[in-house]
Amino acid sequence: MRVRPFTEDDTERVIRLWNDCGLTRPWNDPRKDIARKLTVQPDLFLVGEHAGDVIATAMIGFDGHRGWVSYLAVDPEHRGNGHSTALMAEGERLLIALGCPKIMLMVRAENTAVVSLYEHLNYVAEPTVLMGKRLIPDQ
Template identity: 60%
Template sequence: MNIRSYQTQDESDVIALWETCGLIRPWNDPRRDIARKLTEQPELFLVGTESEKLIATAMVGFDGHRGWVYYLAVDPGFRGRSYGKALMREAERLLMERGCPKVNLLVRNSNKQVIEFYRSLGYVQDEAISLGRRLIPDLPA
């Protein structure tokens, strides 16, 4: 798998992958999420390709205190090849280059398979509760 930064022509393939992987929620418009990411550290929006086919994504960011990873996705037809692990290692490398001391990520409690994936990479559950508050309604246009 080749890993590179997102390009604008990737948008429809990225959204299709996120839909296939069950990452899209009614309250998050994926086009708006992409547009927002492109305003901050766009080079950290990673895609994985194989033979020119977009098969993986990871949206990475660093706020100066912690690194974050969102939208890690691997096409189901390409799983079991360590592509998710490769994307996470590249995300970690890029964050370490920026002096990032720790990576955080959010996984839904019900997603046991993904929780085990991250545990296999050395991630542990923090003793913290994630709280959120929507500032901008984000219903699909």
């Protein structure tokens, strides 16, 4: 798998991948999420390409204090080959190059199985209450 920045030509494939990976939600329009990301640190929106096909994504950002990862996804047919590990390693490398001291990520409550993947990558669950407030509705 070759890791490279997302380009607009990847849009349809990436949305299909996110749907196949169960990452889309009615309140998050993936097209709007992509369009917004292309306005802020677009080089940190990573895709993994294999045999000409996009099979993985990781949307990464640095807010000046913490780095964040969203939309980590690997095509179901390509899982278990270390692709998410490789994407996360590249994301961490890019964040360190920007001087980012810590990387954070959110796991949906119903997706606890993936916690063991992150533990495998040396992430630790933190005693934090995550709170959010929608500022711009997508619907």
